[in-house]
Amino acid sequence: MNKTIRGAAYVVGDAIDTDQIIPAEHLVYSLSDPEERKYYGRYALSGVPQGQQGLPYGTRPFTRDDTFRSAYAIVVGGSNFGCGSSREHAPFALQEAGCTAVVAESYARIFYRNAVDGGFIVPFESIERLVERVRTGDFLEIDTTLGKLANRTTGEEFLLKPLGDVAEILKAGNVFEFARQAGFMPT
Amino acid sequence: MTITEKILARHAGRDRVAPGDNIWVDVDILMTHDVCGPPTIDIFRREFGADAAPWDKEKLVIIPDHYIFTKNHHANRNVELLRAFVAEHDLPYYYDPGTPSYKGVCHMALAEEGFNLPGSLLIGTDSHTCTSGAFGMFSTGVGNTDAALIMGTGKLWLKVPETMRFVFEGSLPPYLMAKDLILQVIGDIGTDGGTYRALEFDGEAVYDLPVHERMTLTNMAIEAGGKNGIIPADEKTFEYVRARTDREFEPVYGDQDSRYHTLKTYRVEDIEPLVAKPHSPDNRATVSEVAGTRLDRAYVGSCTGGKLEDFVAAAGILRGQEVVVDTYIVPATTWIGKQLHTTRVEGDTLYEIFERSGCKLGQASCAACLGGPSDTFGRTHGTEVVISTTNRNFPGRMGSKNASVYLASPYTVAASALSGVITDPREVLV
Numbered sequence: 001m002n003k004t005i006r007g008a009a010y011v012v013g014d015a016i017d018t019d020q021i022i023p024a025e026h027l028v029y030s031l032s033d034p035e036e037r038k039y040y041g042r043y044a045l046s047g048v049p050q051g052q053q054g055l056p057y058g059t060r061p062f063t064r065d066d067t068f069r070s071a072y073a074i075v076v077g078g079s080n081f082g083c084g085s086s087r088e089h090a091p092f093a094l095q096e097a098g099c100t101a102v103v104a105e106s107y108a109r110i111f112y113r114n115a116v117d118g119g120f121i122v123p124f125e126s127i128e129r130l131v132e133r134v135r136t137g138d139f140l141e142i143d144t145t146l147g148k149l150a151n152r153t154t155g156e157e158f159l160l161k162p163l164g165d166v167a168e169i170l171k172a173g174n175v176f177e178f179a180r181q182a183g184f185m186p187t
Numbered sequence: 188m189t190i191t192e193k194i195l196a197r198h199a200g201r202d203r204v205a206p207g208d209n210i211w212v213d214v215d216i217l218m219t220h221d222v223c224g225p226p227t228i229d230i231f232r233r234e235f236g237a238d239a240a241p242w243d244k245e246k247l248v249i250i251p252d253h254y255i256f257t258k259n260h261h262a263n264r265n266v267e268l269l270r271a272f273v274a275e276h277d278l279p280y281y282y283d284p285g286t287p288s289y290k291g292v293c294h295m296a297l298a299e300e301g302f303n304l305p306g307s308l309l310i311g312t313d314s315h316t317c318t319s320g321a322f323g324m325f326s327t328g329v330g331n332t333d334a335a336l337i338m339g340t341g342k343l344w345l346k347v348p349e350t351m352r353f354v355f356e357g358s359l360p361p362y363l364m365a366k367d368l369i370l371q372v373i374g375d376i377g378t379d380g381g382t383y384r385a386l387e388f389d390g391e392a393v394y395d396l397p398v399h400e401r402m403t404l405t406n407m408a409i410e411a412g413g414k415n416g417i418i419p420a421d422e423k424t425f426e427y428v429r430a431r432t433d434r435e436f437e438p439v440y441g442d443q444d445s446r447y448h449t450l451k452t453y454r455v456e457d458i459e460p461l462v463a464k465p466h467s468p469d470n471r472a473t474v475s476e477v478a479g480t481r482l483d484r485a486y487v488g489s490c491t492g493g494k495l496e497d498f499v500a501a502a503g504i505l506r507g508q509e510v511v512v513d514t515y516i517v518p519a520t521t522w523i524g525k526q527l528h529t530t531r532v533e534g535d536t537l538y539e540i541f542e543r544s545g546c547k548l549g550q551a552s553c554a555a556c557l558g559g560p561s562d563t564f565g566r567t568h569g570t571e572v573v574i575s576t577t578n579r580n581f582p583g584r585m586g587s588k589n590a591s592v593y594l595a596s597p598y599t600v601a602a603s604a605l606s607g608v609i610t611d612p613r614e615v616l617v
Contacts, residue, residue, distance in 0.1 A: 015378060015467060017581040024557045025586070028254065028261035031226040031331070032233075036261070047583045080379040083412060084581055085557070086314040087223065088330030108412055109383050110314055114330035165209055165346065175336055175344070176234045184211060184342050185234075 001122055001170050005101045005142040007073020009134050009151075010062055011055040012048055016077050017084035018111065020047035022093040024085075031092055038068040040089060041096035045075075054136035063097050070097040074140050077104035078131045081123075082111020091120035101142060103149060103160065105129055116166045119174035124149070125161040133158070189350040190419055190441040191385040194325040197439065198308045206349040206448075214246070215307040217337045220293050221251035223312035223330070225268040230335035240276055242341040248280040248302055249273060250293035255284045255552045259560035291520035291551030294318035294406065294490040298398070299522050301432025305420035306439040310337060315490050315578065317413065320405040321398065322428065323420030323438055328409065348414045349448035350385040351376070355392035357455040362613045364500060365396055365403035366492065366576065366596035370461040371453065373411045374471025381413035384448060387441075388418045392455040398427045399494040406491040407578050410468040460599050460612055462574070465591040466582045474599055474611045483571040485510065485604035486585075487597055488517030488549070489556040492576025495526050497597040502537045504601035504615050505544040511607040515565035516541050517549040524551045546604075558586035567592075574603045 012020075026043045030036040045053075045062035054060030063070045075094065081104035082090060091114050094102065101122045102115070115123045124142065126149070134140065138153035147160040163170060172178040179185040188196065188203065196204040198212040219227050232239065241247045249269055254262035266284055273281040280300075282290040290296035294315050297303050305323035310316065312334045319326035329343070337343050353372055372386075386408040393401065401418050408416025420438045428436065459473040487493065487501050498516070518524040527538040527548075541548055547565075555565030556577040567573060567590035575585070580592035595603070598612035605615065 015581070017579075017584075019558070019581050019583045020588075023583055023588075025560055027222050028259055028265060028560065030229075030261075032229040047588055049582050049588050080382070080412065083378055084314065084579060084584075086312060086316075086328035086330055088226065088332060091330075106379060106382070108379070109414060110328055110330065114332065117336075118330065118332040175332055178344075179336060179340065179342070182211065182344075184340050185336075 001144055003145055005074065005122065005144060006140065007100065008071060009074050009076050009136060009138045009140045010072035011076045011131055011134055011136045013052055013055065013131060014078035015080045015083055016048065018082060018087050018090040019084055021045055021082065021090040022087065023047040027087060027089050031089065037096055040093035041068040041070070041098065044070065044093040044097040055131060057136060060136055070099060073098060073100050075099055075102045076130050076134045077102060078129060079105040081107050083108035086110045088114040088118060091115040091118060095120040103130060116169050117175035122170060127159050127161060130158060188442055189385065189387065189445040190323065190439055191325060191350055191387065191415060191417055192347060193439045193441065194306060194308060195345065195347055204347045206347050208347045209344060210347060211342050211344050212308060214310050214337050214341055214343055216246055216248055216302050216309040217334060218248045218250060218293055218297060218309065218311035218316065219334055220253055220313060221265050221269060222253045223334065224249055225265045227312060227331040227334040227338065228268065228272050230331055231338045234335060235339040239339065241338050244276065244278055247278060247338065248297065249278065250282050250290055250296050251284050252292045253553045254559050256550055256564060257560040257562050262560055289521055291518070292490045292493065292553055295494065295519040298402065299431065299520060301428060301434060304428060304434060304436035305424060306437045310343060314409045315406050317408045317416045318402050318406040318490055320408070320415050320417040321401040322424055323418060325415055325417065327415045346383070348383055348385045350387050351381060351449040352387045352389060352447045354390040354452045355455050356390050356452060357392055359392050359395060359455050362460055362598060362616050363455065363458060364596040364598060365400040367458055367461045368455065369404050369407040370463055370471055370594065371458050373407060373469045376411050378410060378467055378469045379412040381408060381411035384413055386411060386413040386416045388416065393418060394421055397496060398423055399496050403491050407468070410578060460596065462599065462609065463580055463594040465593065466580055468579060468594060474609060477609050478611055480609040481572060482512050482574050482603055482607055482609065484512055484573040485514040485600050486555060486565055486573055486575040486577065487600055488515065488519065488554055489577040490519055491578040492597060493517055493519035493523065495523050495530065497576055498527060498537050499530065499532060500597040501601040502532045502540040504598060504612065505605065506532055506535060506540045508605050509545050510604040512604055514546040514604040515549060515555065516546045517554045517565065518551045521551045555585050557584060574600050574609060576600050
């Protein structure tokens with residue numbers, strides 16, 4: 001995990017479930033084949049309904065139709081981000097699109113675990129609701145050691161919750177390195 | 188300690204655990220399917236070596252069920268990848284599509300094949316793995332990475348959850364099913380009301396339910412964000428398990444002085460037939476509040492609503508009448524599919540009843556519950572308004588993000604299929 005994470009924000013609402021993050025019809029692609037895995041980047045957040053894509057505008061897709069990478073590096077969401085299925089394809093799709101962090105009020109637990117254990121994206125929890133304080137396209141900078149998010153576009157700063165128990169896994173890189181350190185896997 | 192805490196303590200080799208403890212547990216069964224199996228195997232090979240063998244062949248169960256009856260090349264390729272992995276390691280518990288061993292929806296198949304054992308710990312690469320908790324065991328869903336770690340080591344780290352206990356007292360009225368009870372709970376606590384927690388179900392109305400109906404309660408624990416759903420085992424559980432396996436098991440029960448995050452008691456006579464309106468399982472309304480809502484489609488199927496009991500309930504209402512909207516019938520497993528031809532309601536088989544009513548009958552699989560490839564049976568493609576016995580109705584869940592899905596019991600779905608509008612089952616149940 002880098003000390004600083006920066007990039008353009010993509011803002012969505014509450015209860016963004018895994019079907020909105022990556023619709024089930026796209027789960028057929030390989031996550032390891034370099035040609036196939038690109039489609040996860042193309043279809044990341046493509047299930048978010050019209051009117052809610054890239055708030056407050058509502059009509060800005062996360063990844064443009066003719067591309068495989070998103071212009072947005074940090075997703076800002078409301079409560080219960082990642083609810084629904086256990087598909088690890090969801091945090092994977094965000095990473096494949098070029099996203100490095102999500103900042104949400106709260107998470108569904110399997111999405112949160114998958115994000116951390118696979119080392120795909122860093123799931124930060126905001127202390128206050130940011131969906132109305134950040135606009136899609138704003139330039140954000142997260143100081144991961146101080147737990148602070150700065151909106152460089154508006155000049156506002158927000159505190160993030162400490163990463164807590166999972167900081168050790170994020171520091172190790174993924175759950176396999178963590179398991180090796182715990183002695184459950186050969187090094 | 189609660190039943191959940193005691194099962195976790197036993198599998199962590201500890202005398203005690205408390206909510207919030209991070210522990211490493213030994214996994215009794217790891218289950219995966221055609222969507223998450225291939226990427227799990229890729230990660231397993233990356234981390235443990237191209238030729239590495241799973242930690243214990245007897246504890247790995249692979250049940251393809253999601254995208255089976257499709258021409259989608261990539262989906263069929265994924266089943267091929269599972270087949271090759273099973274052959275490479277000579278794995279005993281694989282249920283191959285296109286052969287007599289094919290089962291269908293993994294959560295029902297685990298029960299039918301005797302993998303759900305009271306007191307045990309089962310992890311699966313599917314959020315509805317919590318279904319197995321109906322057998323007095325700990326079960327939860329994980330992603331591919333966690334599954335790959337288990338595949339290599341048999342171990343997983345878990346945070347011990349607090350427990351929310353829901354007690355259903357009284358005798359279940361004849362117009363209610365388990366689906367109504369769980370929609371009541373999810374409507375009360377919300378789709379994140381159970382996040383990081385165990386949802387324990389208890390009370391005489393729960394123990395009166397057949398084992399399969401109990402699975403509807405635990406199945407939807409995840410729709411409240413729960414880590415696991417659990418129902419302590421009783422004689423019905425033991426009878427079900429012993430009829431299907433001779434594997435040994437040791438039931439676990441919570442202590443009298445267990446501590447709960449929440450204790451909530453319902454009188455089932457006070458509960459109404461319910462729906463979850465679009466687009467969230469906690470968007471609860473009574474059927475009478477939404478009665479008359481125009482429908483394009485009815486759907487009876489999935490791990491939560493495609494069990495034999497669900498079809499018996501629907502057939503009881505549909506018998507001798509014709510549906511007026513497209514009505515899809517999808518048995519969860521091939522065993523249930525066979526029962527449709529032998530189980531009778533007032534002399535007619537379920538199959539005859541559905542066929543004469545004008546229903547469309549599909550083959551055992553997850554089918555349109557989660558949308559799937561474009562040629563999936565029953566999948567939505569436009570602005571359909573659907574009433575469904577499935578468990579999740581977030582935007583796009585059944586295929587089209589412009590479709591609207593109401594979740595309801597098989598009674599309510601069948602009554603609505605006959606009228607083309609949402610209909611209270613009490614109007615047609617005699």
